[in-house]
Amino acid sequence: MVVLMSLSLIGIIFVQAYFINNTLINEKNQFTLNVKRSLSFVSKAIEDKEFAVFDNKLQEFIEKGGKPDTTALSEIILKYQDNANNETVIFRNGILEESYKIPSLFFEIGLDSISLNRVQSNQETKVYSNNNLTGEFKISPEKSFQNIQSMSPLQQAHFIAATRERFKNIPVYKRITSEEVSGFLKKQLKNNGIDINFEFAIYDKDLATKVQSDDFEVSSATLGVPVFLDNNGESDYRLYVDFPERNKFLFSTILKMLLLSIIFTTIIIVAYSSAVYQLIKQRKISQIKTDFINNMTHEFKTPIATINLALDSIKNPKIIGDQEKVMRYLGMIKDENKRMHAQVENVLRISKLEKNELNISKDRVKLHDLVEDAITHVELIVEDRKGYVKTHLEASKSSVLANESHFTNVIVNILDNAIKYSDDAPKIDVYTENVGNNILLKIADQGNGMSKQVQKRVFEKFYREHTGNVHNVKGHGLGLAYVKRIVEDHQGHISVESEKGKGSVFTIKLPLIS
Template sequence: MGKKMFILIVILMSISLIGIIAVQVYWINNALASKQEQFKNDVQKSLGSVSQRIADKEEASLEKDIENIIRDKGVADNAQIKNYLFQQIDTTTKQKFTFGATILEENFKLPTDFLDNDTIIWKRISGKKDFFSSSYIKGVDNYFTDTDESRFSVSQRMAAVEKSQFKEVFKDFLSIKPIHQRISNRELKKTIADELKKRDIDLDFKYGVYTNDGLATKLKSGYYTINTENGYAYPFIYGTDGELDYKLYVTFPTKNEHILAGISGILLLSLLFIFIIIIAFSSSLYQLIRQKKISEIKTDFINNMTHEFKTPIATINLALDSIRNPKILGDDEKVLRYIQMIRDENKRMHAQVENVLRISRLEKNQIEISKETVDVHDIIDDAISHVNLLIKDRKGNINTHFEAITSEISGNEFHLTNVVVNMLENALKYSLGSPKIDVYTESTNKFFLFKIKDEGIGMSKVVQKQVFDKFYREQKGNIHDVKGHGLGLAYVKEIVDKHHGTVFVESEKGKGSIFTVKLPLI
């Protein structure tokens, strides 16, 4: 896959993912907004019912009080004149309310010439306040006539006038009383709770009644303050002049949880789908990048393998051509030397192939690693002897610093020896000039540690994260100045993992590297 095509696919997949997530978020926001609007409407309806119930109850109480007063004092007689004296004392505010009035009912019969057999009666009631009313009367069903067939007696008409007069006065009296004396906190709270439950809102709430000017009253729950963002307001009580006197405010501390609970099903389902989409996208992107990386690694491996095989094959061909020469064919010493050269190069190629096959078998668990008690100090000494000639050939040296008190572990001697050899060869490969390698050992209560330190070219942080990956080699373009296939350290990690140990590297570019292996003690 070309680089441009890979980038295009990643961009298209990213746009699709963002679009799908955006649509899901849009629908979630819509559902949330709809639920909030529904909640607001339910609360407003509940508060409207609360206001109406309080007003109706106050009206009924007022009617009852007036009827009791009229019943106790009696009604006006046929003379249609009555003196009233009514007094009420408010024990809370120490206020005394007195109503006194002389009510006079006067009827005026006015003839009309535009209606047949009809009469207009004007009624005037004089007292503390003047009220004027007129009635349109027709036929025998007249209201408020002075004939024997009238449906209401004078006493009944007088009672209606008195009731109306008292009602106006009582309303004036109520309007000057503090709101908390007209309704209790307990009654208001219960009424609000009842109306909310009718609309399936069973939440804790806080309330407060404020004047139209924004002043707080004693009618509230605790230390309530107006919350214009999360609260709900509704007109509560109107005055006798029709102007709004009070407003009722209600807030719900757990409103958001209640709203979210209402759409929790669709919300969780949407989040689940978004999570699945993100996981699928991430997995696909990871696989694309991984496959691209594997493709590059395989291409690099083939190039390296070709380069590694090219030299021994050329050497073998050269040796064979030399042996076929009649002059050399008669020289047994030269023939044996060329045969030894062919054997060494063949052995070298075999080792290269064996390294590849060994890693493959390890990954497939086709190699059984038998374990026994081994001394790691002995294994390190044996591994050093394997690479000693290479070290001397480059005029380098290996120094050992064995400080471990206990060096016996349960492991496979053959594979552990290869681990140390590979690590020493790696230090040798990446050292410039005469290599200087130090081997340190130490032990703890549970682990044996050995470190191989070199003063080579070192590696960057990026390379350190991938140095144990199979086939990985630091990219240097098409330059093959260091031999290998990137399998040595991958083999080291596989064997150490099989021994339940860990291996890691510390390095700095241009200052060398330290490879550390930690293995469990017996």
């Protein structure tokens, strides 16, 4: 399940990354397309603006009495019959082309004078009924003079070609200003949804001109378009634009989707991690419960077997009459019963501690007295194994606020562990010393010791060091968990220092009372 969930989560993350990357690529392509479209419009706008300027100057010159140097007149007359309607249609188009030489006072382009053409158009279409059409007829249309915006496509093409040819060698900064280019770009880019800062420049071949923004620099993301095209559709001039905040703008377009993706993916990862943690924890608890039941079974098996044997022995007619042996077997039954009762009490005490139901009343006691009392509980076992428990009670003050029964059990549990985990004769030293307003109790043994990993978990409930199939030390992993809870309930602190094969030192720090 964990493997399948992990693969699914990794797959979801990769799919999200793939779609976000594709979206970013699409946004980059769309951005480039919008910029190119905007530049094309700007190039056309620059050209139209230049044509409009020359056209306006020409009109101004004519209004001040300017006369054409040359005049050419072309006229087209078209006549056709509409038999279906019994009508005659006559179309007339007269085109007058006039060439003017305009002095330099009208232009700031560094020339003494410049030649411009003006095209006049005279058009008329009339429809005559064939029934009323007799003799000669005259066409007297009113003349209409047009500027470039109102010319026919043919006339516009003629004007544009003439203008391009005459002004292609004029310096670009005299044809357009940086402010005008900036205005055109800002308008067109905004129309295409690009409202960010930009830098621009017009280049003459590979050389920068005066028409540019202050901080323009060519980069790999710079886009350009030709401006001021000649009659062959070519130009030496190119308008370049660059966006310093391009990446920031592109990321802002997918920011909401990116944030939502990150949030939801994070939720999935947290939920997944929690689920895996719970699975591992439940598995661990299941193993701990199994070990606990097995250990408790072993703990009770021996006393029960001993009690049964003692009872069978007492029933024996040869023994029931022997008062001494009967009392001995009854003592064994009592001791084993007390042993089972102690195991049950240990479990109940831990359960009550976790539920905060264990009522621990505290009184003023001397820690040295508790140490001496605890040693008496284990000294017979130590002597039987040819070991010793030595005391080094050097603390001048040992009065603490504690529960006599529970704290004695704490010391007994630590001493009992020191005995159980010593393969040879147990050698135990008990020290006390004052440190500030606290008293330190150290219980050092020369037993088997423990690894760093075991030290980190030795105070956990049900935890026991794994020893493979060897179960030479009985227990259920509750002793030190109980010790830690009682010490902390007394506002104290317990720690352990150990080295594998060299023994352990348990240190308890308790606050003194005056």
